Amino acid sequence: MKLVWLHGWSLSNTDPAMVAHPDAPAIFVFDKPFLEQTRMAFPRLQFMFEAALEALAERHHSRICLGIQAEEIIAFAKLHHCTTICYSLIPSPELRRTLDALEQAGLKLEVYPVEYLTSYTGQVKRFSAFWREVEHEVLRG
Amino acid sequence: MEFKQQFSSREEITTYLGQMFKGLYTGEPRAPALHGGRSASLAQLEAFKAKNYGRRNHTNAPVSRLSAYLRHGQLSMLEVAEYIRSHSQGRERDEFLKQLTWRDFFYLVLEQKGLKVLENLEEPKYPMRWVQPMPDDILEARTNLPCVDAWVSKLVDTGYLHNHERLWFAAYTVHFRQIHWQAGFAFFREHLLDGDIASNALSWQWVASTFSHKPYFMNKDNISKFSSNQWCAGCRAKCPFDKTYQTLERELFGADYGWSS
Known part of the structure; x- marks a missing residue:
C-alpha cells in the first residue's frame, strides 16, 4: 500500500505523486518544530491550509494535521497499512530531516520529479549566463 | 493534532485556525489576500494578460500575481509557461517567460548549494558593516x-x-x-x-x-x-x-x- 505525502511545495491534486496514485491515502502536515523556530504570519498558514483542503477534498482517506512531520506521516501510514511514501521531489534541503526519519522507520520512498521549465543541469551562478543557455528552449517550448 | 476538513465559510476557517495554531504565528488571525487552492490559482492564471507586461517594472503595471501559487505547487512552471505561450505573443510573451525562468534558476541554485543559500554565497563587493536584527x-x-x-x-x-x-x-x-x-x-x-x-x-x-x-x-x-x-x-x-x-x-x-x- 502507498501513501501520498503532500508538502509545502506540492499543495495540489495535480501534484505528480497525487496523480500517480489517485486512490491512495494522502496527508499534509504542518511541521510544528519548524513553526516554533520560524516566524510566520497567520495569512501564510491559512493560504497553505486552503490549498491543502482543496487538494485533499476528493480523497477517500486524507489528513491535515499539525505535529512532527515524520511522526505524523509514519502514524498515518501505519493506520492505512502503507509501506511506501510517495512524494514530489523538490530541491529544498528543509525536507531532508523528514525523509531521513521516514527511511529510518523502514518506509520506502517513491519519488516523483517536479517539472522544471528547462532541461539544463549544469552549474549555475549568474542568471544572464543561464538565460543564454536556456533562452531558446524556454521561448520555443 | 488533526484538523477538520469541512467548513461552512472562509471566516470559519480563519477562526478555527486561529485556535489550532495558537502560539505558532505572528500577528492576528485574518484571511490571506489571495485564496489558497488550485481553483483560485487557475482563476488567477486565466485572468492574467501578458499585454502591457513590458511595463512590469512600474508598480502600477499589470503583473501576474502567480508567485504564491507557483511557490506552493498549485500551478506548475510548465503549465504557466504553456499557457503564456498560447495566450500571448511578441516581446511581452518572451519577457514574461524570461521572468518566469528566474524561478527555475533559483531552484537550480538551491539544488546545487543547499542550505548554503542562507549564508553569503560570495564575499560582499564592498566593505559591509551589516547588523541584525531588523530595527x-x-x-x-x-x-x-x-x-x-x-x-x-x-x-x-x-x-x-x-x-x-x-x-x-x-x-x-x-x-x-x-x-x-x-x-x-x-x-x-x-x-x-x-x-x-x-x-x-x-x-x-x-x-x-x-x-x-x-x-x-x-x-x-x-x-x-x-x-x-x-x-x-x-x-x-x-x-x-x-x-x-x-x-x-x-x-x-x-x-x-x-x-x-
Whole structure:
C-alpha cells in the first residue's frame, strides 16, 4: 500500500505523486518544530491550509494535521497499512530531516520529479549566463 | 493534532485556525489576500494578460500575481509557461517567460548549494558593516519615509510586494540602514505568501552583492519614475534617496567603484 505525502511545495491534486496514485491515502502536515523556530504570519498558514483542503477534498482517506512531520506521516501510514511514501521531489534541503526519519522507520520512498521549465543541469551562478543557455528552449517550448 | 476538513465559510476557517495554531504565528488571525487552492490559482492564471507586461517594472503595471501559487505547487512552471505561450505573443510573451525562468534558476541554485543559500554565497563587493536584527521602526512602518512605510504596510497587510518594491526595500535595509540581508529574508519569509528559501534568500543576496557582481541600489528618481510619483509627490521627508547614483555610491559603499557609470 502507498501513501501520498503532500508538502509545502506540492499543495495540489495535480501534484505528480497525487496523480500517480489517485486512490491512495494522502496527508499534509504542518511541521510544528519548524513553526516554533520560524516566524510566520497567520495569512501564510491559512493560504497553505486552503490549498491543502482543496487538494485533499476528493480523497477517500486524507489528513491535515499539525505535529512532527515524520511522526505524523509514519502514524498515518501505519493506520492505512502503507509501506511506501510517495512524494514530489523538490530541491529544498528543509525536507531532508523528514525523509531521513521516514527511511529510518523502514518506509520506502517513491519519488516523483517536479517539472522544471528547462532541461539544463549544469552549474549555475549568474542568471544572464543561464538565460543564454536556456533562452531558446524556454521561448520555443 | 488533526484538523477538520469541512467548513461552512472562509471566516470559519480563519477562526478555527486561529485556535489550532495558537502560539505558532505572528500577528492576528485574518484571511490571506489571495485564496489558497488550485481553483483560485487557475482563476488567477486565466485572468492574467501578458499585454502591457513590458511595463512590469512600474508598480502600477499589470503583473501576474502567480508567485504564491507557483511557490506552493498549485500551478506548475510548465503549465504557466504553456499557457503564456498560447495566450500571448511578441516581446511581452518572451519577457514574461524570461521572468518566469528566474524561478527555475533559483531552484537550480538551491539544488546545487543547499542550505548554503542562507549564508553569503560570495564575499560582499564592498566593505559591509551589516547588523541584525531588523530595527523596530522598519518592522512597524514608522521610518517616516512614506515610500518605505508603505512597502512595509503593504507587505504585512497583503502578503505581497511588487518586485520593484521588494528590490527597493531590500536596498534600503541592506545599504541605507546596513541591516544584514538575512534579517530581511526572515521578514519577507514571515509575510510573503510566496516566501520560500530559494527565490527569497537569493534575491536578497543579489541586492546585497553576495550573489551578484555589484550591489543593487536606487535613487529617488528611480523610485519616482517607476511608482508614478506615488510617494514622492508631496513628500516632506528628509529623503535619503534624493542624490545622484555617483554620490550614493560613495556614501553607501565608501568608494567610487564605477557601478553607477
